[in-house]
Amino acid sequence: MSTISLHDTHHDDHGHGHHHETFLTKYVFSQDHKMIAKQFLITGIIMAVIAMLLSILFRLQLAWPDKTFPLLETFLGKWAEGGRIRPDFFLALVTIHGTIMVFFVLTAGLSGTFSNLLIPLQVGARDMASPFMNMLSYWFFLVACIVMMSSFFVQTGPASGGWTIYPPLSAVPKAMPGSGLGMTLWLISMVIFVASSLIGSLNYVSTILNMRTKGMDLWKMPLTIWALFLTAILGILSFPVLVAGVVLLIFDRSFGTSFYLSDIVFGTEILPNEGGSPILWQHLFWFLGHPEVYIVIMPALGISSEIISVNSRKPIFGYHAMVYSLIGITVLSFIVWGHHMFVTGMNPLLGGVFMITTLIIAVPSAVKTFNYLATLWRGNIRFTPAMLFAIGLVSFFISGGLTGIFLGNASLDINLHDTYFVVAHFHLVMGSAAIFGMLAGVYHWFPKMFGRMMNPKLAYLHFWVTFICAYLVFFPLHFLGLDGVPRRYYAFTEFEFMNKWLTVNVFVTWSAIIAALAQVAFLFNFFYSIFRGKKATQNPWEANTLEWTTPVEHLHGNWPGEIPTVYRWPYDYSKPGADQDFILQTTPFSETMSSNLPHDFEGNEEAERIQREWEAANKPVQE
């Protein structure tokens, strides 16, 4: 029944198949989740490169505030008149860098890619609940990217109020150049982006809850799926609040309402808006904003769980604890947003409450970290590129998470808020950790996506340079922050006490440049391997999950025959008594009598009896 060879079906598909696939339906308006995943990934990579280049531009300014770079004027024209980046443009660079990285790369690029690729493949479904909406999700994302980038081509430049777009800078179009058309485009882009993200999330959740294959109960799902599932739920519950906030902001900007505005004076002119409060924007924004940082990190954590277990050849340590920590993070992330607002004049009692919830959320994060370390402990580790990046994630998650605990204490945060300490914190824990999770995923599932392998040598080069440079870039920033150096400043030349940090800034910029160059190794490897990489085998990493039971060649519907049934959890690696060091989820217990354990049967007495009989009959042979 399920043994029809792949080639037959493939032929069928093309011969008198249902829809004749044209270039347009296959590569452009595809409704196949695997193709949509690739579209998300490649768009995400392009956006990441753009955002990285923007960061190099502002790093140049920070390191050499007095130097001129005539080359910059050639490329940027009036934004870098006389070879120096203009202050307005500096602010725009920081803002758009942050926006692209957080939303377009680490939300859409990460969740969009891996949810689309892995959800149907790992739960055993032919496609998403609504392939059409899935396609829509990608196209909205692309349009959002284009609108955001188009703001570089308007007279007044892109939005410049920071990625959190606090009013009044974002609410009063004439506040500064970047508050004009660029800000409007930012808001339009973000509304489209949220639509994309919501449509995607609805699909992911519905697919996971309704379309799992036979035998795949929730507790047999790989941790990637758990993480992507809870991420999607976080998105569904938090993004609408951002929309609510953005709608009010649009009304303030364009129609003259006063939701966030009051008592604003320009020179001698008093704005008519009265009675609003910019703090309310911060509440609405961070009610999304904090869950958003977990939307960014949870898929990366899920991906690492899977990769670390596969490449340690060991079951993940504390599978249930991992799931419960993810659930704990999901729930808690809704009640900690106030830690971004300790200095808004918040009631100290309320601040205390947010402080406690914030410190509690560190607990599930720590549980996950310890479980990673315990999985690695005495494992039979294979240092594949994916594994290195996953371990890199653990490293960054620890070093960045620790500073989170500093910041979570209101009394410390009042000093550290809006300094480079915060920048260091979130670039390690979110920036670096999540990017490493994403890269780990790309290296691991590249064979699944493209049927070919990436070059490991280039990958090792990519890893080591990026890993070291990321620390060299972000670690020194802690010390700037502790010394009180504020973030988002154009130049530190005007302040006596900051002069001593100039050499550090030069060092950081050089490290950033080297890290950026290392990405060329990745980009080359990625695009070259799509066409020329070594052909992949069906299960190159000897992993247990369902996606590796599909044929290497893609077909719409994933499995040529019936969807396989699942009998066991995904982490049976190095099970004592088994013939191989991995047992696919599709292998029934009846085929692995020598390695079954009593708790495998989940209380099924019939199965336990059969196992006992088998053991009684086979024992003498083994001795």
Next chain:
Amino acid sequence: MVGTLQQGNIPVNFKAKKFLVWLFVVSSTIMFGGWTSYYLVFMASKGKGHGLVLPEVFSYSTVVLLVSSVCLFLAARALKGGDTSKHRMLLWGTFILGIVFAVMQFQGWTSLYQTGAVLVNNNAAISMIYIVSGFHLLHIVAGLAFVLSSLIGSYKNVSQEVAEYRQDITSIFWHFIDILWIYLYVFLLLNS
């Protein structure tokens, strides 16, 4: 070939698609939750709400919307009972009541406007009335589209399975926007 993947056609999972509508309902609720939270925090910090007597027409429109929900409920029953013409008639009823509701909302805004409670206002609580009722009306437009798709299905004689699926998602969505309006209306009445 016996595999379930016949000629690459992927069977549609109606249950999963219906679930999408439920999830949308959740996220939309949260969006309105964001606005009403704004309202509560605003009221707590400024010590004032919109301070208006809401136009009477809002209470009539509430009744119209409730009746439309009943109408749609009966339509779903008629479809299950196989009574196509009754189903159609009741769907049309829902559709028309939806339009009437929309017209009445416009009347409500007009009378607000005439009493001086305009959108561009130094009392954000008053602006908020327009925001929530306006975005609710957008949901009504979407709901009307759902009703229409059920109607079209009925005239095109789609299979019973598809007809019931369309009817189901229409019902979920329409009853939701009905309840949503009642919530918003009561909220605005209580927090003046």
